Amino acid sequence: MPDQRFDVVVIGGGIVGLATGLQFGRAFPKLRLLLVEKESDVAQHQSGHNSGVIHSGIYYKPGSLKARLCVEGAAAMAEFCREHGIAVQVCGKIIVATTNEEIPRMQALLERGQANGISGLKLLSKEQAREIEPHCGGVGWLHVPGTAITDYPAVCKKYAELIAAQGGTVSTSTEVTGIRRTNGDAVVETTRGAFATKYVINCAGLHSDRVSHMAGEKTEVTIVPFRGEYYDLVPERGYLVHGLIYPVPDLRFPFLGVHFTRRVHGGVDAGPNAVLALKREGYRRSDFSFRDIAGTLAYSGFWNMARRYWRSGAGEIYRSLHKPAMVRAMQALLPEITGTDIVSDGSGVRATAVSRDGSLVDDFQFKCSQNILHVWNVVSPAATASLPIGREIVGMAERGFGLQSN
Numbered sequence: 293m294p295d296q297r298f299d300v301v302v303i304g305g306g307i308v309g310l311a312t313g314l315q316f317g318r319a320f321p322k323l324r325l326l327l328v329e330k331e332s333d334v335a336q337h338q339s340g341h342n343s344g345v346i347h348s349g350i351y352y353k354p355g356s357l358k359a360r361l362c363v364e365g366a367a368a369m370a371e372f373c374r375e376h377g378i379a380v381q382v383c384g385k386i387i388v389a390t391t392n393e394e395i396p397r398m399q400a401l402l403e404r405g406q407a408n409g410i411s412g413l414k415l416l417s418k419e420q421a422r423e424i425e426p427h428c429g430g431v432g433w434l435h436v437p438g439t440a441i442t443d444y445p446a447v448c449k450k451y452a453e454l455i456a457a458q459g460g461t462v463s464t465s466t467e468v469t470g471i472r473r474t475n476g477d478a479v480v481e482t483t484r485g486a487f488a489t490k491y492v493i494n495c496a497g498l499h500s501d502r503v504s505h506m507a508g509e510k511t512e513v514t515i516v517p518f519r520g521e522y523y524d525l526v527p528e529r530g531y532l533v534h535g536l537i538y539p540v541p542d543l544r545f546p547f548l549g550v551h552f553t554r555r556v557h558g559g560v561d562a563g564p565n566a567v568l569a570l571k572r573e574g575y576r577r578s579d580f581s582f583r584d585i586a587g588t589l590a591y592s593g594f595w596n597m598a599r600r601y602w603r604s605g606a607g608e609i610y611r612s613l614h615k616p617a618m619v620r621a622m623q624a625l626l627p628e629i630t631g632t633d634i635v636s637d638g639s640g641v642r643a644t645a646v647s648r649d650g651s652l653v654d655d656f657q658f659k660c661s662q663n664i665l666h667v668w669n670v671v672s673p674a675a676t677a678s679l680p681i682g683r684e685i686v687g688m689a690e691r692g693f694g695l696q697s698n
């Protein structure tokens with residue numbers, strides 16, 4: 293027998309699950325909502341190990357969910373932070389073309405940004421770029437003045453507080469171990485008992501495919517974890533970076549390339565790169581999970597991906613293992629930087645969804661299956677876009693489950 297009954301159970305106390313819980317409470321104040329998180333606190337994985345950037349939306353294909361929800365989410369996130377006293381700073385970003393071959397790609401990025409409705413974008417001369425970032429190198433510069441930085445773990449804690457204030461329950465140290473369907477309802481089995489519910493929302497991030505499998509769902513994608521390693525700029529050289537300095541990304545990949553990011557509470561990060569992680573929630577290079585690596589190696593999509601992208605993958609591994617190569621990549625953006633200016637810092641692991649044919653899923657992905665909604669591939673910029681993502685999920689639940697306001 294289930295221990296308690298709810299209307300909705302959200303699985304995952306990362307920024308997406310929490311924003312979803314918050315938006316459910318706003319739209320359906322009488323709904324009995326439970327959010328379960330396996331760790332002892334919220335934001336322990338992707339949402340607490342990221343770059344802290346409120347992205348503008350310049351990178352994403354016009355018309356995609358990423359583009360629409362990022363642009364809307366950036367404004368909503370900045371407003372949310374101001375309203376709740378969370379640190380936020382609009383520091384702007386310069387995207388640097390490091391070779392002449394990158395100039396057409398930078399121009400295409402400008403057009404993408406304009407198509408996505410981002411204001412203030414401007415190509416800069418060397419002198420103009422140097423006024424904003426006196427130490428940056430390169431041969432072409434695109435200014436994105438509205439890009440901001442914030443503290444996403446603080447945002448997550450505030451979302452959790454607001455869910456509780458709305459009457460919902462956030463239960464940490466509660467790991468979902470199984471999902472059963474009974475008479476149109478679902479029973480979510482956890483390490484703290486079983487909960488009956490009408491609807492389930494799976495926002496389990498790096499484990500979102502496994503949670504789907506628990507519910508008997510055949511997924512079209514598998515999560516392949518990519519670790520991003522950060523370096524810290526030593527404080528004496530912090531003056532080299534005023535705001536955010538990014539390369540022109542290769543838009544075939546959902547990664548932005550190694551960049552420099554000023555942190556909202558001080559300090560400058562350099563990174564992250566993108567190397568295959570040997571453990572889904574492993575933050576050190578030595579972290580290894582037999583289950584995780586065996587799952588990745590047994591997946592045909594992984595081998596198809598490796599065949600397609602082996603060259604860039606090998607470059608990332610080389611830079612990860614060989615600091616001078618990483619420093620050379622950084623010097624393309626910031627010529628004055630040397631190996632003694634950076635020290636290893638933390639890392640984050642991205643929940644990248646890979647299709648069977650080896651392609652990296654580009655957009656956010658959702659699937660409503662009976663009374664369970666699965667959320668996959670909510671990778672960057674999902675922290676920025678979390679509030680509208682949560683609202684979209686509530687909308688999908690309304691349409692998919694026939695949920696009505698009471």
Ligand SMILES: Cc1cc2nc3c(=O)[nH]c(=O)nc-3n(C[C@H](O)[C@H](O)[C@H](O)COP(=O)(O)OP(=O)(O)OC[C@H]3O[C@@H](n4cnc5c(N)ncnc54)[C@H](O)[C@@H]3O)c2cc1C
Nearest residue numbers: 304306307308330338339342343345468497640671674676
């Ligand atoms: C290195 C890096 C840099 C990034 N930089 C940015 C950035 O600057 N700006 C931006 O907008 N986005 C950025 N992102 C992306 C952003 O951080 C993620 O898109 C976002 O945090 C995803 O949130 P989530 O809630 O889906 O996942 P998560 O934060 O990973 O949360 C999922 C939660 O589900 C829980 N869970 C899993 N399985 C179970 C289970 N069985 N039972 C109970 N709980 C479970 C996990 O413990 C976890 O807390 C970055 C990501 C990474 C990795």
